Amino acid sequence: MSVATEGLANTQEKILRENFERSGPFFLSRDLHPMLDCACAPEFATYKTSAGDIEAILDVPISVPFNAKLREEFFGGILFDRDQHRHFMVDRTAYEILREAAAGHCTGRELLHLTEHSGETGQGRQTLGSLLQNNLLGSLGTGSTVEHFAARDLSLNYLQSPIIVEVEVTYGCFRACRHCAYESSPEARMPEELTAPQWSAIFGKLAEAGVLIVQLTGGDPLFRDDSFDIVEAADAAGLSVYVRSDTAALNPQNVDRLKSLRGLWHVGTSIDGADAQTHDWMRGRGAFDMLRERVGVLAAAGIPVAAGATLHKNNHTTVREIGRRVTEFGAQWFDIGFLSPVGRGVNLRDLVLNEAEIRESLDLYLQGVRSGDYTPSHSHYVRRGQTAQPFADLTDLVDKLPYLTEWPFSRMRLDPLGSSYTAGKLKGSDFSGGYNMTDSSVAHIWDNSPNLAQLRELGAGGRIHSLDYRLLRSSHEFL
Numbered sequence: 001m002s003v004a005t006e007g008l009a010n011t012q013e014k015i016l017r018e019n020f021e022r023s024g025p026f027f028l029s030r031d032l033h034p035m036l037d038c039a040c041a042p043e044f045a046t047y048k049t050s051a052g053d054i055e056a057i058l059d060v061p062i063s064v065p066f067n068a069k070l071r072e073e074f075f076g077g078i079l080f081d082r083d084q085h086r087h088f089m090v091d092r093t094a095y096e097i098l099r100e101a102a103a104g105h106c107t108g109r110e111l112l113h114l115t116e117h118s119g120e121t122g123q124g125r126q127t128l129g130s131l132l133q134n135n136l137l138g139s140l141g142t143g144s145t146v147e148h149f150a151a152r153d154l155s156l157n158y159l160q161s162p163i164i165v166e167v168e169v170t171y172g173c174f175r176a177c178r179h180c181a182y183e184s185s186p187e188a189r190m191p192e193e194l195t196a197p198q199w200s201a202i203f204g205k206l207a208e209a210g211v212l213i214v215q216l217t218g219g220d221p222l223f224r225d226d227s228f229d230i231v232e233a234a235d236a237a238g239l240s241v242y243v244r245s246d247t248a249a250l251n252p253q254n255v256d257r258l259k260s261l262r263g264l265w266h267v268g269t270s271i272d273g274a275d276a277q278t279h280d281w282m283r284g285r286g287a288f289d290m291l292r293e294r295v296g297v298l299a300a301a302g303i304p305v306a307a308g309a310t311l312h313k314n315n316h317t318t319v320r321e322i323g324r325r326v327t328e329f330g331a332q333w334f335d336i337g338f339l340s341p342v343g344r345g346v347n348l349r350d351l352v353l354n355e356a357e358i359r360e361s362l363d364l365y366l367q368g369v370r371s372g373d374y375t376p377s378h379s380h381y382v383r384r385g386q387t388a389q390p391f392a393d394l395t396d397l398v399d400k401l402p403y404l405t406e407w408p409f410s411r412m413r414l415d416p417l418g419s420s421y422t423a424g425k426l427k428g429s430d431f432s433g434g435y436n437m438t439d440s441s442v443a444h445i446w447d448n449s450p451n452l453a454q455l456r457e458l459g460a461g462g463r464i465h466s467l468d469y470r471l472l473r474s475s476h477e478f479l
């Protein structure tokens with residue numbers, strides 16, 4: 001820990017400060033991986049931080065050259081690129097420059113003038129140059145729009161609202177996988193699941209609160225008759241949409257509906273074996289062949305697919321083969337996770353990987369990344385692969401990987417009734433109590449959920465962007 005970050009009570013605050021120390025005025029952030037998203041996650045190296053040639057743009061109107069959302073935060077802000085679904089953490093100076101540029105009709109000279117009055121001589125010019133050099137600012141005229149969200153309370157030392165909200169549309173699913181954390185099945189729908197219009201109203205609330213991405217999940221979010229109405233409602237609210245589905249519901253007509261969404265980011269799905277025998281043992285007969293066909297259909301439609309493997313004792317040594325297969329099917333990215341003994345997975349306790357097996361899995365996975373067998377959706381794996389000791393920072397954490405929850409500083413989860421909780425792995429436990437989005441605001445839940453508050457306290461000093469749910473106390477102890 002650096003001197004500048006000593007004494008900060010909040011894990012997220014520490015990590016942000018450390019990252020800014022390493023990156024300069026901004027870095028490309030990634031909150032979307034529940035595991036391993038550590039100190040090396042931000043993309044520092046690919047961004048230039050010199051002042052660049054500002055003189056050339058002094059008399060030119062300047063703005064953000066892509067459709068964007070700009071959120072003010074305690075450390076500065078978040079610039080979200082709606083076209084490429086990427087977000088940058090930006091420091092206070094960069095945020096103020098971006099805010100002025102986004103308001104419109106500022107020339108380079110006016111922005112420079114603004115930075116000269118920021119009280120930090122030289123830093124503003126450097127920041128402006130860096131934003132220009134890296135195309136986060138450019139000459140006006142691209143027709144792009146920037147939506148701005150002012151902070152509601154700058155005294156918060158966590159984000160103003162989630163970056164991503166995971167919505168469990170239904171627990172219904174065409175499958176009943178052996179390891180399902182949600183115990184989903186064709187019979188698992190809840191009678192009181194929210195309707196499409198109710199979800200539409202919630203998506204409006206999320207968008208208004210500055211939430212950037214909605215991940216539609218389940219169960220299978222495409223299991224319901226009105227599933228595509230719900231997907232379209234999320235898109236219509238202006239959210240970036242990530243659909244996580246088994247793909248069994250897809251056909252040429254609804255793939256066209258997905259393709260026509262303005263804000264579709266990608267479809268995520270699962271592969272649990274390099275062959276039908278291994279995959280189908282976990283997910284049911286015929287699942288492998290269907291996966292092959294549906295990933296091909298999505299890829300042919302130009303919809304990016306991210307496939308993830310849940311690794312356990314019977315498939316972890318074949319991780320490279322699994323990745324190669326699904327890449328052949330047409331998946332753009334291949335990622336890994338580890339079997340966790342929750343939900344129906346409690347019956348598979350004996351298959352949960354031990355520390356040595358997790359290390360072996362990670363090494364094998366990286367060998368495949370290095371060899372170009374597949375592409376991880378999380379580029380920090382690429383950077384890890386370029387180092388001599390790619391998991392040196394995880395030495396004390398590897399055995400925790402199957403027990404990590406999602407990152408509580410940037411994510412929130414809603415169940416099919418609209419109730420909030422923090423982590424899919426906590427479904428049905430004492431830890432899953434929360435508020436309901438139908439009658440609460442995003443800010444109220446975000447600030448007051450006891451589970452989110454407790455999760456945010458955990459992990460201090462750790463470098464990992466996810467938290468070990470075994471450390472949680474029962475909700476009853478502090479409610």
Ligand code: SF4
Pocket residue numbers: 173174175176177179180181182183184185218219220246283
């Ligand atoms: S793991 Fe996914 S595909 Fe399998 S039953 Fe659960 S929700 Fe359905």
